[in-house]
Amino acid sequence: SQKIEQNSEALNIQEGKTATLTCNYTNYSPAYLQWYRQDPGRGPVFLLLIRENEKEKRKERLKVTFDTTLKQSLFHITASQPADSATYLCALGDSGTYKYIFGTGTRLKVLA
Amino acid sequence: EAQVTQNPRYLITVTGKKLTVTCSQNMNHEYMSWYRQDPGLGLRQIYYSMNVEVTDKGDVPEGYKVSRKEKRNFPLILESPSPNQTSLYFCASSQTGGQPQHFGDGTRLSIL
Numbered sequence: 001s002q003k004i005e006q007n008s009e010a011l012n013i014q015e016g017k018t019a020t021l022t023c024n025y026t027n028y029s030p031a032y033l034q035w036y037r038q039d040p041g042r043g044p045v046f047l048l049l050i051r052e053n054e055k056e057k058r059k060e061r062l063k064v065t066f067d068t069t070l071k072q073s074l075f076h077i078t079a080s081q082p083a084d085s086a087t088y089l090c091a092l093g094d095s096g097t098y099k100y101i102f103g104t105g106t107r108l109k110v111l112a
Numbered sequence: 113e114a115q116v117t118q119n120p121r122y123l124i125t126v127t128g129k130k131l132t133v134t135c136s137q138n139m140n141h142e143y144m145s146w147y148r149q150d151p152g153l154g155l156r157q158i159y160y161s162m163n164v165e166v167t168d169k170g171d172v173p174e175g176y177k178v179s180r181k182e183k184r185n186f187p188l189i190l191e192s193p194s195p196n197q198t199s200l201y202f203c204a205s206s207q208t209g210g211q212p213q214h215f216g217d218g219t220r221l222s223i224l
Contacts, residue, residue, distance in 0.1 A: 001123070002144075008213065023160075032214065033172070034211055034213070036213075036215075041218075042213030042217060042218070043116075043202050043216050043217050043218055044155070044204075044215050045215070046212035046213060048167075049211075049212055055208070056191075089154070089155065091155075092208075093210055095209075095210060097168070097171055098143065098160065098162060098209030098210060099157060099159075099160065099168075099171070100157050100160075100213075101171070102147075102153035102154045102155035102156070102157075103154055104152065104153065105154060
């Protein structure tokens with residue numbers, strides 16, 4: 001069955017460092033991958049979208065890579081700040097059905 | 113302001129009593145979707161709709177119904193709720209399938 005895993009439940013890093021979050025998947029060939037941020041008690045907020053024919057996307061301090069051979073996406077936050085503390089979700093999508101599969105998320109805490 | 117509005121935000125009810133959670137978006141989006149979020153399981157898609165009168169099952173559709181009679185509204189119906197449907201529910205919309213999703217703030221349902 002299709003499976004999506006995010007590297008760890010929680011990740012603590014020091015302010016100013018680069019946070020790297022991992023999203024691995026199996027038994028799936030997604031057409032696109034999305035990253036979302038979720039704060040406690042709120043709905044997810046879209047951050048970045050990358051398609052299967054793209055290797056890398058950037059937006060300000062955020063960068064996402066997509067390796068369809070390794071079946072992996074990496075999400076980087078450079079110069080991290082305490083305000084970046086949140087849960088980050090990856091989601092895979094199918095271009096035929098437009099169904100989504102979400103990972104369980106990684107809870108990032110940036111320490112001042 | 114662009115938004116997805118869900119109602120109610122909180123509901124405690126009893127087994128077997130039919131309920132409807134409403135979802136409305138003001139962005140003229142074609143794609144709408146319902147998710148449930150449970151600890152350790154992440155976001156799971158219940159139903160989605162590519163456009164008016166077009167709906168399809170996600171990964172966990174059992175026990176739920178939806179309808180899409182108007183572009184802006186996508187209600188989630190629980191005909192005979194059971195305790196295993198106690199969860200946090202999110203509605204989302206996007207311009208089309210595969211595009212960034214905008215999420216509502218969630219509806220917390222408790223079924224006793």
